[in-house]
Amino acid sequence: MSRATHILNREAPLVLGIETSCDETGIGIVRGRKLLANVISSSMDEHARYGGVVPEVAARAHVEAITPAIRQAVAEAGIRLSDLDAVAVTCGPGLAGALMVGVAAAKALAISLDKPLFAVNHLVGHVGADVLGEEGPLEYPTIALLVSGGHTSLLLVRDLVSDVELLGETIDDAAGEAFDKVARVLGMPYPGGPHIDRLAATGSPTAIRFPRGLSQPKDMAAHRYDFSFSGLKTSVARWVEIRRDAGEEIPLGDVAASFREAVADVLLTKAIAACSDFNVPRLLLGGGVVANARIRELAGQKCADAGVTLRVPPLALCTDNGAMIAALAAELIMAGAQPSGMDFGADSTLPVTTIQIL
Amino acid sequence: MILLNPAPSQLRATGLAGARSLDFVILAIDTSAGTSVALVENGRILAEHSVIDTMRHAEVVGALILECLTSADILATDVTAVVAGMGPGPFTGLRVGIAAAEAFSVGANITLLPMVSHDGIATAHYAGGARGPITVVTDARRRELYWSTYSGLNAHELPQRISGPNLAKQAEVPAEVLGLTPFILEATEVSAGALAITAERMATAGEPFGTFRALYLRSPDVTLSKGPKRVVQ
């Protein structure tokens, strides 16, 4: 049996995307730049009791969720699997054991349907999600700030399918992890983001001056576009402990608002600096932390001040999902890319420069 | 998903191919040890391709399926059922085969038959003419073993599992089991072909298949969080 290697439809390919890099099992279906289905099954509730994503728990949940999600997406899209032009899958970066579930399923699905397979980069997928939004095609170049529980990355995207550069990333915790850890310090459950957001609405963002990681002149020389949140988390914990030990009441709203302000400030200051340094008047946000109201608000302000056009895909396309993987593969197909072979594996540290594994 | 007792006639009806008179073509995938893929038709292994490496399941599983289809000259649409080796096996690799088998069955719209991987080892052992009780033992890593005991073959030539699959520390497989079973089979691979033949005999004999659930036999290594650690000492 020879493998399907030629693609019949490069105009508006019908692609099913599989995403299993962290704790969401995502199956999306797109036709060209049109979103047909975006099914997400999250194992977040199972991780809540552990205070963070447990890789083995996530991987087990993917196996249970993946084919029900495929069936649901196919039903929602109103297509048959045999109608597909291609299957796409996240091959990295992410949790290795979780990625392997998607990679194995995608390979077998593609073979069973005799369809070409595209193994694509998760982070570039976050950028690709934007083409499914209402705002029309992505303009180049653009700076992309991707922030979630698993990653905090600043990218320079000259072309979604051929030229993506990593400007910087977190050197310790992801921004989303910092939200989870600070939430724990404040006695809030996982995931921390929504709880911090709610508390922050009752406090002042200028009440406490928490540190902005890697923002001192000496750090800016070596880590101009990199992030660090572990010092911030420790600083918040120390501030709270000292007052608790002294029997003082903790102004939870002020702590939450001031912490959130420190995160939003450092994220957007660095993103705007990248726009300015590279003379790129466009900023794209992606990743689950985009759900945070203050980060969106500050992005709007700072972009307006700097004359930068801001784009934020709809939230369901910002968190990890299969539609963004399908969308990136569809862009690759429309640009003439060849399918991936069958020998790729899960690459937990896949660099953003590798948009597709061939 | 529970697949109880699918009659062979039902299995045939789900995906009968056109030109060739293919009755009952099973694609079997097992990654409980290495990666093994086979195509079996009417009790005969048409193709079997395996990789012993226990660290490359996700890399090789697709190519092995393709190699089987190519060497047996079978189209994906000719396959009428998929057998999944559900373990026991070390979990990272075990899942790869289960996910692949299930996805193939969804893509081809055919029945999925979950199997205990040790049953394939037992079938392969008895196929050599041996009879009588055995204990099948496979590596569970971390100085632990998976084990199952079999009393022999029944009238349908199916191995009769009387205990297991179980998980035990090395040298803690119960003494009474060792006393009862003259043979201990320390298997390092599971033949997907033998597993498919076992499944085919079960379907023919009308024996029930198990639940579609991975046999990890071990909980994830996690500890419940005890609240944040202090930073001020």
Ligand SMILES: [Zn+2]
């Ligand atoms: Zn992500």
